[in-house]
Amino acid sequence: MSGIDTGRPQDRGVSEIPSKQRAWHVVKRGKPSEALVLASDVPVPSKLAEGEVLVKVRAAALNPVGFKIMQLAPGFIARKPYVPEHDLAGVVVESNDPAFSNGDNVYGIIHVQLNLKTRLGALSQYTRVPACNLVLKPENLSAVDVAGIPLAALTAYQALFDIAHLESEQCLLVNGGSSAVGAFAIQMAKAKGCKVTATASAKNEEFVRGLGADEFLDYTKAPLESQLSENPPSPKFHVIFDAVGLLEPSLYTKSPAYTTADGIYVSTGPQPKALNAREMKTTAKMMWEVFLRPRWLGGTKRKWRVVSMNPKKQDLDAIAQMVSEGKVRPLIDSVFSFQDALKAYEKLKTGRAKGKVVVEVDDSVDVNG
Numbered sequence: 001m002s003g004i005d006t007g008r009p010q011d012r013g014v015s016e017i018p019s020k021q022r023a024w025h026v027v028k029r030g031k032p033s034e035a036l037v038l039a040s041d042v043p044v045p046s047k048l049a050e051g052e053v054l055v056k057v058r059a060a061a062l063n064p065v066g067f068k069i070m071q072l073a074p075g076f077i078a079r080k081p082y083v084p085e086h087d088l089a090g091v092v093v094e095s096n097d098p099a100f101s102n103g104d105n106v107y108g109i110i111h112v113q114l115n116l117k118t119r120l121g122a123l124s125q126y127t128r129v130p131a132c133n134l135v136l137k138p139e140n141l142s143a144v145d146v147a148g149i150p151l152a153a154l155t156a157y158q159a160l161f162d163i164a165h166l167e168s169e170q171c172l173l174v175n176g177g178s179s180a181v182g183a184f185a186i187q188m189a190k191a192k193g194c195k196v197t198a199t200a201s202a203k204n205e206e207f208v209r210g211l212g213a214d215e216f217l218d219y220t221k222a223p224l225e226s227q228l229s230e231n232p233p234s235p236k237f238h239v240i241f242d243a244v245g246l247l248e249p250s251l252y253t254k255s256p257a258y259t260t261a262d263g264i265y266v267s268t269g270p271q272p273k274a275l276n277a278r279e280m281k282t283t284a285k286m287m288w289e290v291f292l293r294p295r296w297l298g299g300t301k302r303k304w305r306v307v308s309m310n311p312k313k314q315d316l317d318a319i320a321q322m323v324s325e326g327k328v329r330p331l332i333d334s335v336f337s338f339q340d341a342l343k344a345y346e347k348l349k350t351g352r353a354k355g356k357v358v359v360e361v362d363d364s365v366d367v368n369g
């Protein structure tokens with residue numbers, strides 16, 4: 001496949017597979033600084049089932065779901081110890097699937113359910129990945145560049161195209177245009193030929209416009225629903241994609257003022273940030289407005305859906321194609337060394353990352369590899 005790096009081991013310097021490796025282990029429930037230890041005697045997965053591939057991980061990218069599971073999931077769901085994280089890029093060192101050979105440079109995803117089942121994740125030197133969750137890395141991008149693509153890009157892709165059925169020339173609002181998911185959504189919608197309005201704080205205006213956003217709204221200036229109701233877009237939005245996962249439902253409940261009659265609101269999933277009375281009250285309000293309040297009692301006359309990322313091969317392939325063609329480019333907020341994974345989590349947890357937070361797992365290779 002043109003533009004795809006399919007170098008073989010002799011060209012790529014794949015060394016012998018050790019029996020033990022270094023891996024970050026979640027050993028108890030809590031925030032990353034409490035839950036994680038760097039273990040040095042973790043067995044390298046040795047038996048590949050049919051359709052599986054052993055990857056020497058070069059870079060792993062963090063996602064909010066990683067620390068949310070760490071902090072919230074009870075022991076019977078997240079059995080410990082387990083290796084956290086889902087997004088990775090690396091080199092195939094053993095393959096039990098005809099799609100990949102030793103030395104192939106790949107990126108892909110270990111999805112949440114699989115991670116919880118096998119307890120294998122991306123923050124380790126070697127990991128086992130189903131071949132159907134991997135794609136070949138283009139030559140012009142490094143492992144660090146591509147590691148953060150799968151989970152956030154699949155979420156954006158499925159929200160826009162599988163759920164909202166976004167079509168060319170339609171109008172889209174991306175709330176949270178500078179988030180990893182939002183940044184992919186802007187680029188995918190522009191590649192489809194849509195008109196995109198993106199929200200972010202003022203410091204990120206240039207960033208989201210650089211991704212192709214036609215219009216910009218600063219969400220810190222005034223509530224978005226007020227800004228949009230006072231000055232509705234023309235034409236109205238066909239789709240609102242809330243890539244932040246707002247718990248406060250007003251952007252949805254006021255949406256008839258700025259979305260088309262058959263418009264749809266897709267959320268990445270509203271979640272309370274804390275278990276306090278205020279957040280519980282907002283959660284109850286959101287549940288009432290979104291799930292319970294009938295339209296004849298003033299309920300919002302627009303569809304509301306939540307996206308739940310699915311590691312569908314067809315979608316991953318479509319994204320890989322857009323990446324190879326340069327229609328979607330990965331965005332890196334920051335890169336941390338393997339030892340500094342806790343600092344990487346601190347950065348992600350600020351909620352201010354602009355693109356992906358990446359951990360360079362194997363810094364012995366040229367990052368361009």
Ligand SMILES: NC(=O)c1ccc[n+]([C@@H]2O[C@H](COP(=O)([O-])OP(=O)(O)OC[C@H]3O[C@@H](n4cnc5c(N)ncnc54)[C@H](OP(=O)(O)O)[C@@H]3O)[C@@H](O)[C@H]2O)c1
Pocket residue numbers: 063064065151152155175176177178179180181182199200201202204219243244245267268269307308309348351352353354355
């Ligand atoms: N349902 C699923 O399958 C799924 C999959 C992936 C992610 N998610 C969820 O989607 C959300 C986004 O994930 P992510 O990885 O893209 O997050 P992220 O990259 O860590 O998001 C950080 C960005 O969000 C922006 N932001 C924060 N609050 C905002 C607000 N109120 N309005 C507009 N922008 C705001 C920040 O910009 P400023 O600094 O300008 O505020 C920052 O650039 C998370 O809640 C995550 O758990 C769900």
